[in-house]
Amino acid sequence: MFEQDYIMRLIKEMIRAILKALFDIDTASPTTELLEQAEEKSVLESLLDMIDEGKINDAENRLSDILATGGREKLKTALLFYSYLNDKDDAFLKEHDFSREEIKLGISRAVSGYGLDGIAELFLS
Secondary structure (H helix, E strand, O other): OHHHHHHHHHHHHHHHHHHHHHHOOOOOOOOHHHOOOHHHHHHHHHHHHHHHOOOHHHHHHHHHHHHHOOOHHHHHHHHHHHHHHHOOOHHHHHHOOOOHHHHHHHHHHHHHOOOOHHHHHHHHO
16 A cells, blocks of 8 residues: 555656656646647547546557657646546556556656656656
C-alpha cells in the first residue's frame, strides 16, 4: 500500500514538473481547463470518459495515435490524461487491467516523443 501511494505521488509530481517546465503551468490539480483549444478539450474529455467506462487500454491507444500527430498541445493532453488516470484508485485500475507502472511508462513514452526523456528519467529512476 505504501509503495503504491509513493508511486502515485511520484507520478503526480512528475506531471506537475513537466507542466511547469514546458508550459509554465503550476498546479497541483491539472484539469481540461488547461487546454487552450476547444477541440483539444473535447478530445481529452472523450478520452477521460473512456477511462471512466473502464476502456483504459482503448483510450491509451487512441492517445498514442493523437500523440503521433505532434504538437505541444498534444503533449499537454497526454499529461492531463495520465494525471486523471493516476487519480483513480488501485481497485479501479486493477479491475480494468491497468497499473501505476503502466501510467509511468505511458508518461515516459509521451515525453520521449518530444525529446524529453531526461525529465521522465529524473522521476522514474
